[in-house]
Amino acid sequence: MxxxxxxxxxxxxxxxxxxxxxxxxxxxxxxxxxxxxxxxxxxxxxxxxxxxxxxxxxxxxxxxxGLRVAVRQDLGTLGPLALAIQHSPTAGDALERTSRYLFVHAEAHSLTLEADPYGQPGTVALRYDIGRGRPAPVQGTDLCLGFLHRAIITLIGPYDLRSVELPYRPRAPLTAYQDFFGAPVRIERPSVMLRMPAGLLRHPLDRGDPQLSHLALAFLAEQAARTGPGITQQVHAALVQTLGTAPAEIGAIAALLNLHPRTLQRRLRAHGTTFAAVLDDVRRAAAHRYLTGTDTPLGQVAGLLGLSEQSALTRCCRRWFGATPTAIRRASGST
Structure with a gap:
């Protein structure tokens, strides 16, 4: 699943x-x-x-x-990955980071840069997959591709999109797609793709902050290393839903999952992790989001993470990110 x-x-x-x-x-x-x-x-x-x-x-x-929903989304939809993208040196680096860590947002989805399927000089293809062997759902694919197109525009401005490749025949008129993307749309093609100029990859992203980029990539690498199948993700999801509103205790989460606490801990160990490690991962992700995306007071952030006091938040941030909460917030421009 x-x-x-x-x-x-x-x-x-x-x-x-x-x-x-x-x-x-x-x-x-x-x-x-x-x-x-x-x-x-x-x-x-x-x-x-x-x-x-x-x-x-x-x-x-x-x-x-799907296209209508895409209009209401922005890079922030990708959570911590958005920060790594925004602070990339070039558009090519941003795409590489998206390709490397997209699974943190969507487990089965992938984004790869490929040679142009039509062999047009100076053109590359950005291929989007929702998982090998799975048919592309029309609305979901429209949403993902529409989001990707708008994200590129957010990063570098209007670009010379050569064509949009879709593996299905849309139910909406093709003019709706052409108006949205501002480019020709080809249907019933082998893959989902955006074809674009190869030179786009060298486009510099002037807003890139090397320190913030390093923090974001370190966070993503750590999060990716902890990602596991099955029970780990269930515990992760349960903690995300209850963090700051209920005790972050294994007994409470086990009850939500209809398991005995010892059974839950045993299953987590079988996947190479522990309840404490998953809780730490959830708290780290939430802290990163609150500190880089909001101006919520630090004492309140601590409470939202289920920490007893602000000093506990400071100790955690030093361990997670090698910086204080104030420094992280200042580096992100959220002050």
Whole structure:
């Protein structure tokens, strides 16, 4: 069961409301927890998320729903990966980092840079896959590709997109896609791709901060090393949902998962981790988000992480990031 962060549905509720629909009803019909509509860091079934988009598009008679939701998303949808992207030296580095760490956001998804399938000089293809052997869902693919296109524009401005390659025949008129992407759209192709100038990869990103880039990459590398299948991800998701609102104790999480605490700890050990390690990972991710993306007072951040006091937050940040919470916030420009 491939998992994806619920941030992938950012903007869905607002888009559905604008169209007069019921987002929670569509989520329920697709087997997606309604809580995922208003959270970023829940790990949910990738297929259920894709089905939610398809159910909504059908019920609302809105065949371009994925593109509409993409308009409401920004780089922040990618969580900690967004910071590593924004502070890359060049556009090529940003794409390489996205390719390397995209699985932290979406377990089965991948982004690869390939030679142009048509052999056009000076052109490269950015290929998006949702997992080998899985058919590309129309709305989910539209959303991911629309998000990717808009993210590139956010980083470097308008670019000379050569064409959009889709493996299916869209239900919406092709003009809707051409207007969205500002480029020709080719359908029923072998892969999902954006074809673009090769020179784009050398485009410098002037806002890059080497120190912040280093922090973001170190965080992602550590998070990736801790990522595990099955029970680890279930505990991770349960802690994300309850952090700061309920005791971060193994007994409480085991009860949520309908397991005895000793059974839960034994299963975690079988995957090479512990409850304490997963909790530490969840707290680190949340701290990074609060410190780099909000101006929430540090004492309140400590409480949101389930820490007893601000000094505990400072000790944790020194261990996680090698810097104080104030220094991390200052480096991110969130002060």
């Amino acid at each position: 491939p998992l994806i962060r619920s941030a992938g549905l950012r903007g869905f509720r607002a888009t559905v409301a604008e169209l007069g629909g019921d987002a929670e009803a569509y989520a329920h019909a697709a087997g997606l927890p309604a809580a995922a509509l208003d959270a970023d860091d829940m790990l949910v079934n990738d297929d259920a998320l894709a089905r939610t988009l398809e159910v909504a598009a059908h019920c609302l008679s809105c065949p371009d729903l």
